Amino acid sequence: MLNVDLAVIGGGPAGLAAALEARKNGIEKVLILERDKELGGILQQCIHNGFGLHYFGEELTGPEYAERFVEQVEEQGIPYKCDTMVLHLSRDRTITAINRTDGLMKIKAKAVVLAMGCRERTRGALNIPGSRPAGIYTAGTAQRFVNMDGYLPGRKVVILGSGDIGLIMARRLTLEGAEVRMVCELLPYSGGLNRNIVQCLEDYQIPLKLSHTVTNIFGKERLEGVTVAQVDSSRQPIRETEEYVPCDTLLLSVGLIPENELSREAGVPLDRLTSGPIVKETMETCVEGIFACGNVVHVHDLVDFVTRESITAGRCAAEYIRKQKDAGSVPGEDRKTGGSAQDQNKDVAAEAGCQSDGIQTVASDGIKYVVPQYAGRGEHPEGLKLFFRVDGIYRNVRIAVQCDDHEIYSVRKRKVAPGEMETLTLKPELLGDLNTCSELRVELVSQDK
């Protein structure tokens, strides 16, 4: 058994920032576990520009952004293990991980940061009928093929879904000499960042077909074509509009799902709306000593926000560890090891714990979700930052925060869209009387949709 103060699962931007911040706050024994062959997470395959505008005030590529953190990790001498897969996490923060050289390891941590990122949704989740030939990839898989392995996955491409990765791959494949026939989006608006629609589609005259979907897939060995149809207001394909589009590749960019198998095993309660752990403003989950940050909590479009959130996680994890040390107890040590069978169904109780010492944030009219789900009742010297997404495209709206039925904050926005994460900060002075508040409701007050 290896003993550490802080174990960070996942060496993407989230994990790296959390680890660095914990070290800055005096935690010596930090260990980062990463299953890929290098640190940096999904950024390593995002070789396009556009990272770091908010955080560094300059435009970096994904690997460049990652490198800034990797360098610091090296400088600080924070230990990490790559090619190392975490197989299991138990509630008492015992990690089971394997790699080629150490074999199977058990690691006991005083605190854990979950930073496993997310995975892409697949065709099955969409249930597109038709055959199952080669040539159907998620956009991220295609991105890895092109950017990391140096292969072209196809020549005539249809992209389903206008998530950011799909948009970026439309440009990438065009630059690689492939013909991107179109990007189809089921919804009447794109889920991607506006700047990506302009820079990746419009600049290359790639049609974006809103309210369109792929209705069938053809080809025995390799994909030969798909049919594309417009959908009605209930998102059902309109048969008469069906059109056959020859192509050898279909890329799916239909959303990301936080990767929470480990969280679930540890009994960490998840939010149905984000598919990520329910967190407090400290980024602690409802299971004591287990923190989470980055895409594992909710899907971010900008890595800069991931970094911010992860700094909070790292700082608060450090504080947690220090407090435990000061109190002289080693957290969790006295408890029996929690096998996964024992871990089950404890999440209900765990969430009750979250509830008892925090104020719940609630996504109300027009808001899809709010993170963190709980705010502490104590002091907020730096204010309280809320991240959220809206559930449709709205113009000229007011976003309001209600403390019970009393509005404590509001801001006007020209346009909001589900593709762009919104944030707002409640100043400390606004939070003065939060103690009396039972819930914080975020809502859209709007006229025209």
Place this chain on the structure above:
Amino acid sequence: MVYDAAVIGAGVTGAFIARELSRYQLNVCLLEKEEDVAMGTTKANSAIVHAGYDAKHGTLKSLLNVRGNALMEQVTRELGVPFKRIGSLVLAFNEEDRSVLEQLYQNGIQNKVPGLRLLNAKETVAMEPNVSHRVVGSLYAPTAGITCPYELALGAVENAVQNGVDLKRDCRVLDIRKEKSMEKGQENFVLTTEQGEIRASYVVNAAGVYGEIVSEMVQERSFTIHPRKGEYLLLDKSQGNLVHSVIFQTPTKMGKGVLVTPTVDGNLLTGPTSLDVSEKDDVGTTAEGLEKVRKEAGKSVPELPFRDVITSFVGLRATPDTGDFIIEASGTVKGFLNVVGIESPGLTAAPAIGEYAVDLLKKEGLPLVPRGDFQSVRKPIVRFREQTDEEKQRLIRENPLYGNVICRCETITEGEIVDSIRRPAGARSLDGVKRRTRAGMGRCQGGFCTPRVAAILARELRIPEEKVTKKGKGSELLVEKRGSSC
């Protein structure tokens, strides 16, 4: 050289015939048109080991179903294939259904199916709390079970190859004729194949939905086989506990209806539909079909969470016009055996079909001298995720490749993938690896492991990565190697 016997078709039927033949001192070849075994009907079906109450008493189907079910325990143990005897329930929702159950029960008793019981509504719901509470009764068959169909076929083929059978894949039989044999002074068959001519004294036709085509290469048409499509939805493992046994609906004239069952891997499977189609390779799913699965399955288990669907697929039934398995020597061409029209419960019956078919060959004159060195047990497969921590530790120490997880959803290691390629009848494509190891079958459906498995295949097969296929020639994953673009 002239083989003693050539088996055409490496589905589960051909696999067990080949394995059965490999017990004897014979030269046998197994010919398959696809790039891998078990790519036909065997790949996609309900995976149920039927108890045997529904096949009409007195038919070959009923006989071989019950025998196959009884053999399954031993066979799956020898071949290292998953098998769980979880029992089945046929649900009745009204009095008419109930009288059908009574008939099934009686038929089952005649077929000598062990342990059958008619349950009332309360007993049924007690056994399966998630079935519709509209249920009025059920037929319980404790001997029904579940297995993995392609693993079963693969296990049998591997074991046959281990015992000397020549497996030839990418080897479609195009024509068959007879010639006077040079070697043995008697007649033998010449099979024209994609890999040239192959000679054999006896030929077994186990070509599934293509059975009539192969049969007509040597004799006049005596039966026809229609493809009938069945569509399925597979749900995530998080839903595998919704039911604990195989849940059927009362069969009607339209067939056995849509079932709901756990799979041996812990997923939940529901389907199939039943639709006659004209093409023998029409394996595309349809929006209507999948909708029908959802609707019908909901009648048995109302709260099915279809948002957890991870994939859908189609199985093609080889429906014979005779209504029974056709397992018979040709009346006109000596040495030719048809084993066709093997529709459900063909998977269950396969081990028994193997015995029965080889017995017929013996009657046709094939000499069966047992081999002294027959190995009934297949070379074991390491499934990393099923090992204890200590075992995992030991495996990695002995072979560090077991410390490298390639498929994150199913926890499949590089060690297992390399083994699946190097084994007898090893994998040569992405789907081949997937069927043998489950890499790519989990919730992310290969999003993560596809590039990694492709790289391992290229390395092991010593081919460039752009030649790696999903499922054989024409299904290359990548079109071109670029310079490193980073």
